[in-house]
Amino acid sequence: MNTIHENSINGLRGDHEVESHARAIFRSACENTDSYHTLRLGLARRKAMNAGAARSRVRIWAPLAGTVACCALVAGVLWMRPAARVAPTANIVASSAPIVSGQQAESEDLTPELGSSQTEMVQDLDFYRWLASQPAVASARNGGAR
Amino acid sequence: MRETTDAESIPEKGVAMNVTALDAGSAAAAVDVARPVASTIEAFLASVERRAWRIAEIALRDPDEALDAVQDAMLRLVKHYSGKPAEEWPPLFWGILRRRITDLQRRRTVRNRILVWSGRATGNEGEELPAWEAPDMGPDPARALASRQAFAAMSAAIRALPRRQQQAFMLRVLEGLDVADTAKAMGCSDGSVKTHLSRALDALRRQLEDWR
Numbered sequence: 001m002n003t004i005h006e007n008s009i010n011g012l013r014g015d016h017e018v019e020s021h022a023r024a025i026f027r028s029a030c031e032n033t034d035s036y037h038t039l040r041l042g043l044a045r046r047k048a049m050n051a052g053a054a055r056s057r058v059r060i061w062a063p064l065a066g067t068v069a070c071c072a073l074v075a076g077v078l079w080m081r082p083a084a085r086v087a088p089t090a091n092i093v094a095s096s097a098p099i100v101s102g103q104q105a106e107s108e109d110l111t112p113e114l115g116s117s118q119t120e121m122v123q124d125l126d127f128y129r130w131l132a133s134q135p136a137v138a139s140a141r142n143g144g145a146r
Numbered sequence: 147m148r149e150t151t152d153a154e155s156i157p158e159k160g161v162a163m164n165v166t167a168l169d170a171g172s173a174a175a176a177v178d179v180a181r182p183v184a185s186t187i188e189a190f191l192a193s194v195e196r197r198a199w200r201i202a203e204i205a206l207r208d209p210d211e212a213l214d215a216v217q218d219a220m221l222r223l224v225k226h227y228s229g230k231p232a233e234e235w236p237p238l239f240w241g242i243l244r245r246r247i248t249d250l251q252r253r254r255t256v257r258n259r260i261l262v263w264s265g266r267a268t269g270n271e272g273e274e275l276p277a278w279e280a281p282d283m284g285p286d287p288a289r290a291l292a293s294r295q296a297f298a299a300m301s302a303a304i305r306a307l308p309r310r311q312q313q314a315f316m317l318r319v320l321e322g323l324d325v326a327d328t329a330k331a332m333g334c335s336d337g338s339v340k341t342h343l344s345r346a347l348d349a350l351r352r353q354l355e356d357w358r
Binding site for chain 2: 014015017018019021022023025026028029030032033037038040041042044045047048049051052055056
């Protein structure tokens, strides 16, 4: 049992020694990085930061541009709407045109059905009104009625 | 070979004193590694870039590819996660970098297979070209050389580990993330991290002498 414990302790000591030794070597290597690679690392960092800044600018402007585009679209739709209203009216007029012409056709159709005497009557309406107001004619009507 | 895979389950009654001493040592090491949380993402990247590059270099064995991987990780972190709280940046960054490194390793494997299949493989992954090294401006060249050699030996030892053990060791030991953050970065459970780390330490302990 003691042997196992001793081995474990030695193992832990060994692990700790490995860790500390590896860290020391690694730290030394990092501190002794040559100037060429240090410079290139700095440039890489600067490039990453610039890319991040550009992305954040896009993040700010993209919603704004989207909002402006939406507003322009809505304005365009509103501007086009009166024209859209005119168009249906024109259509209505166009569609109602045959109706009007139909009415005219109807009146034209009706006119020939009236007799020629009735047409003269319509034309001399004032004369017939005057005639009806004459007493002789009125008495004749009353006598006739008896 | 150790009896258990989880280093934290080893302490028992009979060894309480020694284990306490070791825990204190671990705590000291943890304090040594613990880093303040950066207030801005640029400060965070500035604080982590060298370590990230070194870790990517260990994994990829190519400084330029490592640089590309770190740059990609930085870009992704800034683009997608800069709005997150600062405490979440380390696991996010290391998770992104880990995935990027894995992608590059897989791509390289596929490329090598294609080269082998087409009969154009060099067998040494292009290492026939002389590697450019910056002139050493340090005050103590001998010490810097020893440091480079130790780092190269450690890198080779780490690269010999299975990929998940490499990741657990580099994130937990070299970067100093805690178990929870390492698990987040690796996309696995805390227990898996401990298991991978324990196995990695077990393998590396045997090679410790080579690093000295």
